[in-house]
Amino acid sequence: MRKYLFFMLIIVSVLSISACNNKDKKAGELPEFVEVELTINPEKGNVNEPIVFEAKVTQGDENVEDADEVTFEIWRAHDEKHEKIKVEHTENGSYRLEKSFHQEGTYYIISHVTARDMHNMPKKEFVIGTASEPEDPSESKDSMNMEGH
Incomplete structure (x- = not known):
């Protein structure tokens, strides 16, 4: 009888821990997608004047303040060199x-x-300043194509 009670206690403990970890999620339900709203201010800037780039990261109604990594990749049209800048959470x-x-x-x-x-x-x-010839999207050499993303 003692073994039976001990076994039941373990099962109840495991189930309650599992239920706490699911936080109202239905069985088999996938988490909401992480959304990124990328903004540039101003979208038409001037040479040697600051531009502010912002990635607003959310998942459902929740702000994502714990991203594993946020990197901005920036380049001038038709340049082979792409600058990658790691960015930290601001608020x-x-x-x-x-x-x-x-x-x-x-x-x-x-x-x-x-x-x-x-x-x-x-x-x-x-x-920035006067526009140069834009890249042809079908010939894009951004990191999506170069790194096989």
């Missing part, structure tokens, strides 16, 4: 970078966000 799920550019032209940014076992990488175009 309320926002990861922010302020940067100036010394050359006019059309530029691109990809925010590589890895959080909660998911990866999201929105891409945007912006202009």
Whole structure:
């Protein structure tokens, strides 16, 4: 009888721990996708004046302040060299970078966000001074294509 009670106590303990970890999730339900809203302010900047890049990371209604990694990849159209800058959390799920550019032209940014076992990488175009010839999306050499993402 004692072995039976001990065995039941273990089962009840395991089930209660498991129930606490599920936090109202239904069996088999997938977590909500990690969303990234990438903003550039201003989208048309001037040489040697700061531009603010911000990745607002959320999952459902929750701000994601614990991303594993947030990196901004920035390059001028048709340049082989891509600058990758690791960005830290600032506040309320926002990861922010302020940067100036010394050359006019059309530029691109990809925010590589890895959080909660998911990866999201929105891409945007912006202009410094006078726009240069943009890249053809079908011939893009951004890290998505170079690294096999």
